[in-house]
Amino acid sequence: MAEHVNKTVVQSRLDRLNEDYRIGYTESETVTVDPDGFEAEIRAARDGYIGSSYVWIVRRPGQASPLSESMPDDAHSEEERVLLILGRGGHAWGIPGGGREDGETFEEGALREVREETGIECTIESCFGTRYERRTSPAHEEVLHTLRVVFEGTYAGGTITIQPSELNGAAWRARRPCCLHPLAKPVAAEWFEE
Numbered sequence: 001m002a003e004h005v006n007k008t009v010v011q012s013r014l015d016r017l018n019e020d021y022r023i024g025y026t027e028s029e030t031v032t033v034d035p036d037g038f039e040a041e042i043r044a045a046r047d048g049y050i051g052s053s054y055v056w057i058v059r060r061p062g063q064a065s066p067l068s069e070s071m072p073d074d075a076h077s078e079e080e081r082v083l084l085i086l087g088r089g090g091h092a093w094g095i096p097g098g099g100r101e102d103g104e105t106f107e108e109g110a111l112r113e114v115r116e117e118t119g120i121e122c123t124i125e126s127c128f129g130t131r132y133e134r135r136t137s138p139a140h141e142e143v144l145h146t147l148r149v150v151f152e153g154t155y156a157g158g159t160i161t162i163q164p165s166e167l168n169g170a171a172w173r174a175r176r177p178c179c180l181h182p183l184a185k186p187v188a189a190e191w192f193e194e
Helices: 007-020 035-046 106-118 185-191
Strands: 025-032 051-059 081-087 097-099 121-136 143-157 167-173
Touching: 007 121, 007 143, 035 121, 035 143, 051 106, 051 121, 051 185, 081 106, 097 106, 106 121, 106 143, 106 167, 121 185, 143 185
Parallel strands: 025 121, 051 143
Antiparallel strands: 051 081, 051 097, 081 167, 121 143
C-alpha cells in the first residue's frame, strides 16, 4: 500500500484557504515525475515542504512612476499592468512566487518570494485558484501531495530589481505574452483581453 506523504496537512491548508477565500478554481492532477528528482522531493516534504504560492500583481496606471522629462507624453499608458517573470530555466512568462519556508502561511510565503525575486511589494486581495498535485514516480511507493496557490494582489510599492540567481527578467505587462507558464494560463485567460 502506498504511503501518502503530506496528504493530511495539504488537505487542511486547502480547507483553510477555502474558508478564507472564495477560490475561483481548484485543479487536481496526478503527476508522474522522474525517479531521481522524486527522492529529493520526498526528503523536502519530510522536512516540511508542502507547496508553493504566487501572486498575480496588478498595477494601476496611477501607481506607475512618473515619466522622465525626455519621454513623450504619449508614452504614458492608462492601462492596468500585471507583473510577470522569466525564470532562468525557460522562455515562458510566469507569476512571481515560490516555495513556503519555516512554517509560513501560503500568503506569507508568496509575499516574501515576490519581494526577494522582484523587489516589488504587494498586498493579497483574493485567491484566484489552487492546483492540488499527487506526485508519483514509477520507482517509488510513496504518493506526495503538494499544493500550488495563485493569489490575486495589488502593487504596493517598489521598483523591479530581479534576483539574477533565479530570474532572467521581469516586466509589467499590459498585453498577454505569447508563451505563458502553465500555472499562469488560467488567470491570464481571465485577465488579458484577447
